[in-house]
Structures are given as structure tokens and as C-alpha cells.
Amino acid sequence: MSTSTRLSGSARAHIANDLRLVCMRISRRVRFESALDAPPHHVSVLAHLDRGSRSPSELAEVEKVSAPSMTRTVAALVERGLAERGEHPTDKRQVVVSITAAGRALLAETRARRDAWLSVRMDGFTDEELEVVRRATEILERVVDE
Amino acid sequence: MSTSTRLSGSARAHIANDLRLVCMRISRRVRFESALDAPPHHVSVLAHLDRGSRSPSELAEVEKVSAPSMTRTVAALVERGLAERGEHPTDKRQVVVSITAAGRALLAETRARRDAWLSVRMDGFTDEELEVVRRATEILERVVDE
DNA sequence: TATTGTTATACTCTATAACTATA
């Protein structure tokens, strides 16, 4: 990687293809191995709420589901005590959804289980391999954050 | 990365966590952005059939769904002309499910769309970034192939 | 009697459309 010429389009496409496949395979395996009593989309919403309170609309937008679906999901989370609903300070139409301590606990447990599978497999990595993976992760985070 | 001491367990766990998250997010985005008129599990079954004919039981086993669910999925694929049902040569209880030309075409189209999304986003990568991602992909392939 | 596959039934998640309340 010391030249200034860019890799060809087909070489880049090939790397993209391999990357996509390996990401999908890892994702599938992780979901498989770590099934908990909370469905995936509940955990996903809790993860968003863990970074700060959100309105149902915002959650629906970021999760790419309809508003009624998010209403249902939020209701289920509140029912289980994993989240709570509050009033918006100025706009009475809006609802502010926040994560509870129980929600954070479930999130931690879920993450621990999901991490377990991958961590065990990454335990044999050398520091160099870990560094490559860490840097790749940073790069890919930029891609999905776009 | 020039010392000989291994990174701490928590540092490794943190990298594993970030990696898992970004893989799941990429996987999700790819599926979302490349949504075709065939649901994900249909495409997945077609991908298996593309490697050879299978019985409904075998498909249910490999897809980790119940037999009735696979009956339904196969029925939908046959209905759309993407797969066809045949007789087993010796065992009349069994059904042999095969992919059709239309099924292969849909599979090719789906794969092309999935690649397209990620390829476009990786188009702005420098060669160095691409190399990091390529090496990380190799490492991760070893992980899922275990 | 065991196995392969289907049908019956119910539950969950999702979406669109219609409705309520606030702005």
C-alpha cells in the first residue's frame, strides 16, 4: 500500500462483497447464539434509549419502522418495566421515552451474551490482528453512520 | 502494537463489542437498502437450493425454522415460480424442492443489489483503508468458518 | 411404529388508515 494508484473498481467490489458476506454471517451467528427473552427490536430500541431519551417518532425513524409499530414496542417495554413514558416539557403532544434501571440491566445482559460468542473466538487473536479489526471497525462505523 | 504484552481482556472485549455492533448494523442496512420483492428468508432458501435440490425437512433444519414454516415458504416459492416440487426417486413420502431459472435470476439480482449498496459507500475509501478492511475480512472469515 | 410432510390454530410483528389531542 505504498503506491498512489487507486485499486481497481473490481478489486474494490470484490473486497466489498467479501466484507458484506462475512458481516452477514457474523451477524446471523451472533443472533443465533445469544437468543434471550427479549426480541431483537426491543433490545435495539433499548440501546437507543440508553444513549438518551427519545420520542416515539424519533425511535420509529431511527429503527425504520412505522409509528404504530413503535407505539406497540414502547408499550411492551413499559409493560415490562424496561422503559418509562414521561411528558415533554413544552409540547403536550409529545411523549418522552426513557430507559429504566431494569432496561439497562437487560441491555447489559444481552450485550454480555452477544459478546460472549464473538469474544471467545477473538480470544486467540494476536494484538496485531485485534488492531486490524479495531481499525476496520472504526472505518465501517463511518460507513453506517453516513 | 509494538509491545509483546497482550491487550487486556476488557480492551479485547470492547473491540469485540464494537465489531459485533458494526457487523450487525451493516448487515441490517444491506438487507434494508437492497430490499427486493422477496422476503429475506425466501432469498436464503433460494441460496440453499442454488447449491442443489433439498427436501423441505433439510431446508427447515438448515434454516432453523419449523417444518410447517418451511412448508409455507416452499409453497410461496413454488407459487411464484421461483422453485418447483418433484418426487423423490425411491421414497414417496419425501418431496424434492429445486430452484428454477426464475429463482436463479432473482438470486443474482438480489446479490447484485446487496453488493451495490456497500460498494458505493466503499468507493471513497483510500487504498490504505481498503487494505485494513480486506485484512480484517480475512481474519473474520477464519472466525465464522471455525 | 417411525418418519415426512401438511393442515389447524394461535401468537407476534408489521403496515396503512382513521381517529384524538395538541400546536
Place this chain on the structure above:
DNA sequence: TATAGTTATAGAGTATAACAATA
């Protein structure tokens, strides 16, 4: 009139249990 959220209703996917046909 527009926006935030809910409720009503319907569609798709899944599972367990019961059944039919074949081995």
C-alpha cells in the same frame, strides 16, 4: 391546517399440536 401519538384492522411469518401418507 399540521403534527404526535394511538387505535383499528389486516397481512405475513412463526410455532406447537394434530393429522395423513408412506416406510
